Amino acid sequence: MKLEELGEFGLIERIRKGLPKSDDFLGVGDDCAIIPCGDKELLVSVDTLIEGVHFLKDTDPYLLGRKSLSVNISDIAAMAGLPKWAFLSLSLNKSRDVSWIDTFMSGFLDIAKEFNVFLLGGDTTSSDVLTISVTIIGENEKGGSIKRSGAKVGDLVAVTGRIGCSYAGLLALENGFRKYNELKLTHLNPYPKVKEALLIKEYATAMIDISDGLVQDCNHICEESGVGMKLYWERIPFCYADFVNKEDMLCGGEDYELVVCFDRKFEDKVKDLDGFTIIGEVVQGSRVSVLKDGIDVELNNCGFKHF
Ligand code: ADP
Ligand code: MG
Numbered sequence: 544m545k546l547e548e549l550g551e552f553g554l555i556e557r558i559r560k561g562l563p564k565s566d567d568f569l570g571v572g573d574d575c576a577i578i579p580c581g582d583k584e585l586l587v588s589v590d591t592l593i594e595g596v597h598f599l600k601d602t603d604p605y606l607l608g609r610k611s612l613s614v615n616i617s618d619i620a621a622m623a624g625l626p627k628w629a630f631l632s633l634s635l636n637k638s639r640d641v642s643w644i645d646t647f648m649s650g651f652l653d654i655a656k657e658f659n660v661f662l663l664g665g666d667t668t669s670s671d672v673l674t675i676s677v678t679i680i681g682e683n684e685k686g687g688s689i690k691r692s693g694a695k696v697g698d699l700v701a702v703t704g705r706i707g708c709s710y711a712g713l714l715a716l717e718n719g720f721r722k723y724n725e726l727k728l729t730h731l732n733p734y735p736k737v738k739e740a741l742l743i744k745e746y747a748t749a750m751i752d753i754s755d756g757l758v759q760d761c762n763h764i765c766e767e768s769g770v771g772m773k774l775y776w777e778r779i780p781f782c783y784a785d786f787v788n789k790e791d792m793l794c795g796g797e798d799y800e801l802v803v804c805f806d807r808k809f810e811d812k813v814k815d816l817d818g819f820t821i822i823g824e825v826v827q828g829s830r831v832s833v834l835k836d837g838i839d840v841e842l843n844n845c846g847f848k849h850f
Contacts (some may be wrong), residue, residue, distance in 0.1 A: 547850050549850070550848060550850055551722055551846070551848045551849045551850050554850070555571065555681075555792060559571040559572065566821060567579065569690065570678030572692075572767060573622070573690050573691050573692070573767070574588060574616050574618040574619075574621035574622055574691070574693070574751060574752060575587055575588040575619060575621070575622050575624070575645040575679075575681065575688075576588070577622070577683075577690075579685065579743045580636075581685075582685050583682055583683065583684060583685060584682070584683050584684075584685055584686070584687070584688060584806055585680055585682060586618075586619050586624045586679075586680065586681040586682065586683060586688060587610070587678065587679070587680050587681075588611050588615060588618040588619070588678070588679050588730055589615075589676060589677065589678040589679075590614050590615050590618065590676070590677055590679075591674060591675065591676040591677075592607075592610070592614070592674070592675045592676075592694055593672060593673070593674050593675075594672055594673040594674070596673065596849075598610070599716060599717070602731065603731065604643045604644075604646040604647040604650065605647070605649060605650035606650060606731040606732050607647055607650065607675070607731075608646070608647040608648060608649065608650025608651035608652075608653075608654075608655045609650040609651065609653060610650075610731065610732065610733060611631075611647075611675045611677050611735065612629060612650060612651050612654045612660065612679075612804065612822070613654055613732075613733050613735050613799070614677075614733065614735075614754065614797075615629065615677045615678075615679035616654070616658055616660065616679060616737065616797065617664060617733070617735040617736070617752045617754070617799045618679065618752060619679055619681035619735075619737070620735045620736045620737040620739070620740040620752060620801065621689075621740070621750055621751050621752035621801060622681070622683065622688040622689055622690070622740075622750070623683065623687065623688060623689040623740040623741060623743075623744040623747065623750060624681040624683040624687075624688055624697040624740075625659075625681055625682050625683070625737070626658050626659075626660045626679055626680075626681045626735075626737065627655075627659070627660060627661070627680055627681055627682050628660065628661050628663050628680040629655065629660050629661070629663065629677055629678065629679050629680070630662070630663060630664050630665045630666075630677070631651065631661050631662060631664075631665035631666075631675070631676075631677055632665050632666040632667075632674075632675070632676040632677070632678075633665065633666070633667050633668070633670075633674075633675060633708075634667075634668045634669065634670035634672070634673065634674040634675075634676075634685055634792065635667070635669060635670065635673060636669065636670065636671055636673065638671055638676070639673075641840070648698040648728060655832045658735070658737065660679070660775050662775070670711070675788055679822055687744070689740075689744060689747045689748070689749065689750040689803075690750075690767070691749055691750070691751050691763055691764050691766075691767035691768065691847045692749065692767040692768050693747075693748040693749040693768060694748055694749035694765075694768035694772075694804040694807070694825045695748055695770070695804075695825060696766050696770055696825055696826060696827050697806075697807060697824070697825065698748055698749075698804040698805055698806055698807065698824065698825040699804070699805055699806075699807045699810060699813070699821050699823070699824050699825075700761070700772060700774065700802065700803070700804050700821070700822055700823040700825060701743070701802075701803050701805065701813055701820060701821045701822065702753075702757070702779075702780065702800055702801065702802050702803075702819070702820055703736050703739045703800045703818050703819055703820075704736070704780070704796075704798065704799045704800040704818065704823055705780045705781065705783075705800075706753070706757050706779055706780060706781055706782060706784045706792055706793065706798060706800065707757075707781055707782040707784065707789070707791070707792020707793070707795055707798070708726055708729040708730075708784065708798065709729050709733065709788065709795065709796070709797040709798050710730075710756075710782075710784035710791060710792060710794075710795020710796065710797070710798075710802060711723070711726045711729075711730075711782050711784035711786070711787045711792070711795075712726035712727040712728065712729045712731070713719050713730045713795070713797070714787060715727050715786075715798075716730065716731075716787070718747045720786075723784070726782070726784055729782075729798075730797060731779050731800075733797065733799040734799070735752075735799060736752070736799070736800060736801045738781055739801060739818055739819070740801055740803075742816050742817070742818075742819075743801075743803050743805065743813065743816060743819065746805040746806065746807055746809040746812060746813060747803045747804065747805050748804045748806060749764050749767075749768055749780065749803070749804040750801055750802065750803045750804070751763055751764055751801070751802050752799055752800070752801055752802075753796070753797075753798040753799060753800045753801070753802060753845075754798075754799065755796045755846045755847045755848070756793065756794045756795055756798075756845060756847060757774075757779075757792075757793050757794075757798070757802065757848035758774075758794055758831050758833065758842055758846060759794070759796075759845060759847070759848075760794050760846075761800055761802055761831040761844025762830060762831050764802065764804065765828070765830055765831060766829070768804075768825075769829070770825050770826065770827065770828065770829075771825070771826045771827055771828020771829055771830055771832070772823055772824070772825055772826065772828075772830075772831040772832070773823050773824055773826050773831075773832055773834060774822050774823035774831060774832070774833045774834070775823055775833075775834055776789075776833055776834060776835035776836075776840060777835070778820065778822045778823070779793070779820075779822050779833075780820045780822075790840065790842060792838075793833060793842060793845065794842060794844075794845035794846050795847075796846065796847035797847075803819075807824075
């Protein structure tokens with residue numbers, strides 16, 4: 544069988560099945576692994592950015608430096624943890640200008656400083672294709688991390704921010720639109736929602752960051768929690784971008800907003816939190832459905848997959 548038939552998530556599941564099971568830690572299947580550490584737990588995740596796949600050639604190196612770390616910090620936010628330490632692996636072509644790397648590093652270190660993250664090491668190799676891989680380590684109090692697997696039937700579902708702005712920004716960049724700078728920046732310079740995660744942590748049963756698209760990432764919560772989800776079109780805070788279909792906004796990736804499930808008894812508390820919108824509920828089932836005027840929206844081939 545070829546990888547394209549198995550798909551990205553089929554491959555991850557195949558790798559996962561071959562691993563020994565243990566109750567000592569949480570491994571494959573969430574935004575971060577959870578490793579117990581005294582009265583705390585460590586959160587660890589790795590994310591790779593490849594030129595031509597994750598970013599366009601000639602992307603501003605300062606913003607790329609920021610984004611390389613931001614998307615990793617976002618995985619710590621998705622567990623409601625605090626980011627602490629990072630490792631940076633760079634694969635570069637020898638003809639690359641050193642000033643490009645200096646600028647990249649100043650972006651990386653600026654976001655590191657904003658979130659109190661320390662760069663502790665990494666790896667440097669040569670490659671024709673610019674590849675950036677960041678490992679992040681975060682921290683939480685023991686049992687404090689919010690997993691993808693905790694959603695319960697009857698919970699409500701909320702999101703931070705607006706949905707689809709990063710995808711709209713990417714389209715604006717790819718098509719060379721002159722306007723839409725703010726949307727382009729949402730794509731190039733996402734801001735991890737660590738603060739928001741800490742605000743909602745005490746009410747949350749399950750959480751994920753939106754890296755692959757709202758619908759696909761909600762489906763990850765459904766799979767890990769063994770539930771279904773209903774999202775109500777009219778309540779979704781779509782991005783203001785008149786040149787993009789709303790259906791595509793539900794499927795486009797890299798919003799780096801949070802999706803969070805919580806017990807409905809906290810509805811009023813969550814309504815009072817800044818920056819959250821309640822968009823749906825957890826139901827029996829196994830998949831997400833998006834309802835517009837009560838009718839299921841067709842979302843074919845929805846969400847970013849590498850294969
Ligand atoms: P995210 O979008 O939050 O970065 P991914 O979709 O990349 O998460 O990964 C889903 C889960 O699969 C994570 O728990 C990740 O650690 C795990 N995973 C992905 N690729 C591999 C791999 N090659 N080997 C082991 N685990 C993997
Ligand atoms: Mg994630």
